[in-house]
Amino acid sequence: MKKLMAANWKMFKTRSEAEETARTLLSKIDGKIPEDREVLVAAPFTSLCAVDSVFGGKPWFHLSGENMYPAEEGAFTGEISPHMLKDCGCGFCLAGHSERRHVMGETSEFVGEKVSFGLKSGLSMILCIGETIEERKAGKVQQVIDEQLEKGLADVPAQILPERIVVAYEPVWAIGTGEVAGPEEIVEAHTFVRKKLEKIFPEKFNEIRVLYGGSVKPGNCAEIITLDNVDGVLVGGASLDGESFSQIVLA
Numbered sequence: 001m002k003k004l005m006a007a008n009w010k011m012f013k014t015r016s017e018a019e020e021t022a023r024t025l026l027s028k029i030d031g032k033i034p035e036d037r038e039v040l041v042a043a044p045f046t047s048l049c050a051v052d053s054v055f056g057g058k059p060w061f062h063l064s065g066e067n068m069y070p071a072e073e074g075a076f077t078g079e080i081s082p083h084m085l086k087d088c089g090c091g092f093c094l095a096g097h098s099e100r101r102h103v104m105g106e107t108s109e110f111v112g113e114k115v116s117f118g119l120k121s122g123l124s125m126i127l128c129i130g131e132t133i134e135e136r137k138a139g140k141v142q143q144v145i146d147e148q149l150e151k152g153l154a155d156v157p158a159q160i161l162p163e164r165i166v167v168a169y170e171p172v173w174a175i176g177t178g179e180v181a182g183p184e185e186i187v188e189a190h191t192f193v194r195k196k197l198e199k200i201f202p203e204k205f206n207e208i209r210v211l212y213g214g215s216v217k218p219g220n221c222a223e224i225i226t227l228d229n230v231d232g233v234l235v236g237g238a239s240l241d242g243e244s245f246s247q248i249v250l251a
Contacts, residue, residue: 005235019053063090169193175213
């Protein structure tokens with residue numbers, strides 16, 4: 001199983017800025033990526049084609065949408081369909097990122113609709129899960145993870161290829177705050193995720209990648225990716241700079 005080093009650029013970068021960052025990243029990592037690594041960039045809708053023009057054809061690279069609406073087309077003003085993402089070169093899409101849940105108000109049930117529809121439409125899906133600081137203090141970490149996985153994967157067929165599903169554990173309190181979950185906290189959460197995946201996909205649970213996200217930086221990535229059940233990282237702020245993210249990819 002290859003480790004997935006994923007960037008989430010969120011609502012940053014114009015097309016020209018995205019292309020410049022992508023070219024910087026490519027210049028730093030091309031020919032140097034370990035055989036057990038893959039790279040993914042989730043870019044804003046307006047920059048997807050620009051990023052694809054830089055990385056297109058690289059066997060270790062994946063382009064991802066940051067969000068999509070679970071319909072092929074229709075009167076959904078401002079939304080993007082899986083078909084549109086694929087037309088821009090995307091093979092992946094995020095679903096359930098904490099900002100979609102806690103800022104845009106998306107429920108776990110709606111996130112589950114996105115996951116299942118995206119898969120049916122030919123995309124591979126990255127399901128983001130994680131607790132708030134209030135939920136952690138209340139001792140509800142496993143309860144939150146269990147509920148988000150249960151509903152997020154509710155309609156995913158058991159025979160799905162495991163490489164088409166990625167789970168990203170991102171404690172909400174660690175995203176963009178500089179706070180990072182400690183090694184014990186990460187291992188505990190990822191172990192629980194793996195056990196839950198075993199119940200949902202008993203024959204393939206060990207082949208599904210589980211990523212950690214939350215203030216990942218060049219200085220802490222090497223330690224994080226060596227932890228049990230950590231199959232890569234999902235990086236926000238530190239991925240916005242090509243030099244910074246290249247150090248994470250090669251950590």
